[in-house]
Amino acid sequence: MSTATLEPSIETHVHYLNVSYGIKSWLLTTDHKRIALLYLASITLMFFVGGSAAVLMRLHLIEPQGGLVEPETYNKLFTMHGIIMVFFFLIPSIPATLGNFLVPMMLGARDLAFPRINLLSWYLYIIGAIFTLSAIAAGGVDTGWTLYPPYSTSYSHTHVVMAALGIFIAGFSSILTGFNFIVTIHKMRAPGLTWFRLPLFIWAHYATSVIQILGTPVVAVTIALLALERMFHIGLFDPSVGGDPILFQHLFWFYSHPAVYIMILPGMGVMSELITCFSRKRIFGYSFIAFSSVAIAVLSFLVWGHHMFVTGQSVYAGLVFSALSFMVAIPSAIKVFNWMATLYKGSISYDAPMLYALGFVGLFTMGGVTGLFLSSLAVDVHVHDTYFVIAHFHYIMVGGAVMAYLGGVHFWWPKITGRLYPDGWARFAALVIFVGFNLTFFPQYMLGYLGMPRRYAVYPAEFQVLNVMSSAGASILGIGYLIPLIYLTWSMRYGKVAGPNPWKAKGLEWTTPSPPPTENFEETPVVTEEAYAYSIEEA
Amino acid sequence: MAEHQAHSAVIDPLAHQFDDLEQQHEASNFGMWIFLATEIMFFGGMFTAYTIYRHEYFTAFAAGSHLLNWKFGATNTAVLICSSLTMALAVHSAQTGKRRALVAFLILTILLGMAFLGIKLTFEWSRDWNENLIPGQLVAGHPFAPHGEVLKQLQQAHADLPHVELFMFFYFAMTGFHALHMVVGIGLLTVLTVMAWQGRFSPQRFNPVEGSGLYWHFVDIVWIFLFPLLYLIGGIS
Numbered sequence: 029m030s031t032a033t034l035e036p037s038i039e040t041h042v043h044y045l046n047v048s049y050g051i052k053s054w055l056l057t058t059d060h061k062r063i064a065l066l067y068l069a070s071i072t073l074m075f076f077v078g079g080s081a082a083v084l085m086r087l088h089l090i091e092p093q094g095g096l097v098e099p100e101t102y103n104k105l106f107t108m109h110g111i112i113m114v115f116f117f118l119i120p121s122i123p124a125t126l127g128n129f130l131v132p133m134m135l136g137a138r139d140l141a142f143p144r145i146n147l148l149s150w151y152l153y154i155i156g157a158i159f160t161l162s163a164i165a166a167g168g169v170d171t172g173w174t175l176y177p178p179y180s181t182s183y184s185h186t187h188v189v190m191a192a193l194g195i196f197i198a199g200f201s202s203i204l205t206g207f208n209f210i211v212t213i214h215k216m217r218a219p220g221l222t223w224f225r226l227p228l229f230i231w232a233h234y235a236t237s238v239i240q241i242l243g244t245p246v247v248a249v250t251i252a253l254l255a256l257e258r259m260f261h262i263g264l265f266d267p268s269v270g271g272d273p274i275l276f277q278h279l280f281w282f283y284s285h286p287a288v289y290i291m292i293l294p295g296m297g298v299m300s301e302l303i304t305c306f307s308r309k310r311i312f313g314y315s316f317i318a319f320s321s322v323a324i325a326v327l328s329f330l331v332w333g334h335h336m337f338v339t340g341q342s343v344y345a346g347l348v349f350s351a352l353s354f355m356v357a358i359p360s361a362i363k364v365f366n367w368m369a370t371l372y373k374g375s376i377s378y379d380a381p382m383l384y385a386l387g388f389v390g391l392f393t394m395g396g397v398t399g400l401f402l403s404s405l406a407v408d409v410h411v412h413d414t415y416f417v418i419a420h421f422h423y424i425m426v427g428g429a430v431m432a433y434l435g436g437v438h439f440w441w442p443k444i445t446g447r448l449y450p451d452g453w454a455r456f457a458a459l460v461i462f463v464g465f466n467l468t469f470f471p472q473y474m475l476g477y478l479g480m481p482r483r484y485a486v487y488p489a490e491f492q493v494l495n496v497m498s499s500a501g502a503s504i505l506g507i508g509y510l511i512p513l514i515y516l517t518w519s520m521r522y523g524k525v526a527g528p529n530p531w532k533a534k535g536l537e538w539t540t541p542s543p544p545p546t547e548n549f550e551e552t553p554v555v556t557e558e559a560y561a562y563s564i565e566e567a
Numbered sequence: 568m569a570e571h572q573a574h575s576a577v578i579d580p581l582a583h584q585f586d587d588l589e590q591q592h593e594a595s596n597f598g599m600w601i602f603l604a605t606e607i608m609f610f611g612g613m614f615t616a617y618t619i620y621r622h623e624y625f626t627a628f629a630a631g632s633h634l635l636n637w638k639f640g641a642t643n644t645a646v647l648i649c650s651s652l653t654m655a656l657a658v659h660s661a662q663t664g665k666r667r668a669l670v671a672f673l674i675l676t677i678l679l680g681m682a683f684l685g686i687k688l689t690f691e692w693s694r695d696w697n698e699n700l701i702p703g704q705l706v707a708g709h710p711f712a713p714h715g716e717v718l719k720q721l722q723q724a725h726a727d728l729p730h731v732e733l734f735m736f737f738y739f740a741m742t743g744f745h746a747l748h749m750v751v752g753i754g755l756l757t758v759l760t761v762m763a764w765q766g767r768f769s770p771q772r773f774n775p776v777e778g779s780g781l782y783w784h785f786v787d788i789v790w791i792f793l794f795p796l797l798y799l800i801g802g803i804s
Contacts, residue, residue: 132584139584141594207601215594216584241601245609253616253740262703262736264616269729275619279612547583 043446043543058143059546064129065444066150068437071117071125072513074157078112079506081105086468086502092489102485103170104186110173115195116157118429119202119287122294123209123240124153126436127233129444131209133537134227136218136555138547141211149204156198163190172483174280175251177265177273181258192255199248202290206240209233218536220555227535227559228317232297235321239286239293239328247283250276274340281332289328292392292424293321295432296363299385302435303367305533306382307374310560313366320359327356337408346405353403360396364389379531380454384435387462391427395420398473413483416476419469427465434461434512441516442530446543447523453515461508467501534561580772588771595774599781606748610789613744617737617796624733630726631734632801634700634717639690640798643683644790650679651787658780661773666766669776673760676783680753684746695735702736711735738797745793748786755779 044061054062085105088096097105128146132139140146163169169191171180180188213234217226253264254276263269265276304311311317333341333349341349367389376382398420401407411417442448471494476482480491487495529538540549585591621628657672695701699712711732713721721731759779762768768776 137584141584142598143582143584203605207598207605210601211594211598214597215590241605242608245605246612249609249612249744253613256740260703263729263733264736270624270727270733272619272623275616279616282612552586 395423
C-alpha cells in the first residue's frame with residue numbers, strides 16, 4: 029500500500045497519507061484510515077481470487093457435460109468461491125474499509141476507541157486468509173462453504189480443518205471490528221451529536237456490529253467443534269453414534285443467516301448517504317430507517333430455520349421460521365420505500381455513486397422479493413438447493429452489497445485519496461456491471477425454477493441456452509469489475525485534486541481537508557443540525 | 568505522530584483519541600462488557616448443544632454425571648469464589664491507590680486460579696485418563712474404553728456407551744475451554760502484577776485492573792454454571 033501515498037509536492041497540507049512513509053509506518057499504524065486502506069487492499073485481492081473461481085465455474089458450465097475441469101475440481105471451486113467471498117470479502121467489505129475510515133470521522137472523533145485492537149483485527153484477518161488460502165493451495169476443500177457434516181467430518185478427503193481454522197480466526201477479526209464500532213459510537217460522539225443526529229450510515233453500522241459481536245462467537249465455537257469432530261472422531265455430529273448433524277446446521281445458520289445482514293446492512297447505510305446527497309434532499313423518514321436497521325438486526329437472529337425447511341426440522345418449527353422470515357421483509361421494505369420517497373421531487377444528478385445506488389434499489393428489491401418466495405414453505409420445497417436460491421442471494425449480495433460497496437468507494441474516494449476519478453469511465457463501468465450482473469443472474473432464476481440444482485458440474489442439455497447466457501454475463505461482469513480497479517488505481521496518482529467536498533455533501537467527514545489529517549479534524553467539531561440538512565436551493 | 572503515540576502509551580495515561588480520562592475509563596469499561604457479551608455467546612453455543620443432547624440421551628448423561636467426583640467440583644467452586652473475592656479486593660486496592668495490597672491480592676488471585684487448575688488436572692483429568700474416559704481419539708492410541716468398576720456402574724444404569732462418550736466430550740470441551748480462559752486470565756493477572764509492582768496504576772488510571780477483574784469474574788460465573796450442569800444435576804450418588 030505504500031505506493032498509494034501521494035507526492036507531497038502536490039498536496040500542500042500534512043495528512044494521514046504523507047505524514048510518514050515506508051512499509052513500517054503502514055504495518056504498525058494505529059490510524060483507522062490507514063487500517064481501512066490495508067483492509068481495502070486485502071479484500072480487493074480476495075475479491076479477485078474468489079471472483080476468478082466464479083469465472084472458472086461459469087466457463088465450465090458453458091457445456092452441459094462441463095468443458096473445463098474435473099467434477100472434483102468443480103466442487104473445490106464453488107467451495108473456494110463461497111468461503112472467500114463470504115468470510116473474506118463480503119463480511120469485512122463495507123465495515124472494515126468504509127466503516128473503519130468513516131465511523132470516527134462521522135462521529136467527529138480522532139480515532140476508534142481502541143486503535144491497537146483495530147490493527148489486531150486486520151492481522152487476524154490476514155492470518156485467517158493465509159490459512160484458508162493455504163488450504164486451497166494444498167489441494168482445496170470440497171464441502172461447500174456451509175461445511176455440513178457428516179460429509180465434512182467423516183468423508184471428505186480435503187483440507188477441511190485448515191480452512192475451518194482460517195474461518196475461525198477471521199471471525200475474531202470481524203468481532204473486534206464490531207466491538208470497536210459499538211464502543212466508539214456510544215462513547216465518542218462529538219458535542220451536539222445526539223443519537224438522532226447521527227448519519228444513517230452510523231445506525232446501520234451499529235446494527236451490523238451488534239450482529240457481529242453476538243453471532244460470530246457462535247459460529248466460532250461451532251467450527252471449533254466441527255474441527256474437533258473431524259480430527260478426533262468424537263461423534264458429536266455423527267449420526268452413527270448418536271450425534272446430530274442437524275444440530276450443526278442449527279448452530280451454523282444461527283450465525284450464518286444473521287451474517288447475511290452483516291453483509292447487507294452496511295450497504296443500506298451507504299445507500300442512505302448516496303440517495304440524500306445526489307437528490308439534494310433530507311432523508312425521508314429518518315427514524316424509520318434508523319429503527320428498521322435495529323429491527324433487522326433483532327429479527328435476523330430469529331429466522332435461521334428457513335435454511336432447513338427440507339432437512340428434517342419439524343413442520344411447526346418450519347411454520348414459525350417461515351412467518352418470522354416474512355417479517356424481515358417489513359423493515360427492508362421500509363428502507364426501500366423511504367429511499368424512493370427521498371428521491372421524490374429531489375434534484376437528482378446521475379454521478380457514478382448514484383448510478384450504483386439506483387442499481388441497488390432495483391436489484392435489492394428483486395432479491396428481497398424472491399426471498400419471500402423462498403421463505404414460503406411449499407415453494408421452498410420446489411426451489412430448495414436450485415439455482416433459484418443462487419440467483420436470490422446473489423441479487424442481495426452482489427446486486428445489493430457489492431453495488432453499495434462500489435457506490436460507497438466511489439463516493440468517498442475523493443475523501444480517501446484526495447483525488448477525483450475519471451467520471452465518464454466510472455459511469456460506464458457502473459452500467460457495464462449492472463448489465464453484466466443481470467445477464468449473469470437473471471437466467472439463474474429461470475434455471476432454478478425449471479429445476480437445475482446448485483453445485484452440480486453437469487446438467488441436462490435443455491438448460492444450455494440459459495447457462496450460456498449466464499456465462500456470457502459473468503464475463504461482462506468480470507470486465508466491469510476490472511475497469512474501476514484500473515481507473516481508481518490510476519487516479520491515486522493522476523486524478524484531479526478533489527478539495528474537501530467535491531459533492532457538496534453534508535456530514536462531518538466533508539468538513540475536513542481531503543485526505544484528512546491524522547487526527548481527522550483541526551479541532552473537535554460541534555454539531556448543531558440534523559444529518560442530511562440538504563436544501564434543493566443550494567444545489 | 569508514531570513517536571507521540573508510543574510516548575503517550577508509556578507515560579501519559581490518556582490515549583490520544585480520548586478527550587479526557589473519564590471518557591477513556593467509560594470506553595474501556597463498556598468495551599469489556601461488550602467483549603463479555605461475545606464470550607457468553609461463545610460458551611452459549613456449547614451450552615445449547617449440551618442441553619439438546621442431555622435431553623436426547625438423558626440416561627447416559629445422568630450416568631456420565633455420576634462418573635465425575637462432585638467433591639472436587641465443589642472444592643474448585645469454593646476456590647474460584649474465593650479468587651473472585653481477592654480479585655474484587657485487588658480492584659478496590661487499585662481504586663484507593665494501595666500498591667502493596669494490590670500486588671498482594673493479585674498474587675493471591677493467581678495462586679487460587681492455579682490451585683483450581685491443579686485440582687482439575689491432578690485429581691480429575693488424570694483419573695479420567697486412567698479410567699480410559701478420554702472421548703474419541705482425542706489422544707492417539709488412548710480410546711474411550713471404560714472398564715472394571717466404571718463399566719459395571721454404567722451398565723447398571725443402562726447407559727449407551729457412545730452417548731456417555733458424548734457426555735465426556737462435552738465435559739472435556741466445556742471445562743477445557745473454561746480452563747483455557749483461566750490460563751489467559753492468569754497470564755493477564757501476571758502482567759498486571761508486574762505493572763502494579765512498578766507503580767503504573769493510580770486511582771486515576773486503573774482500567775486494566777478493573778477490566779481484567781470483570782473478565783475474571785466472568786470466567787468464575789461460567790464455572791458456576793458448569794458445575795451444576797456437569798456434576799450435580801444427575802443426582803449425587
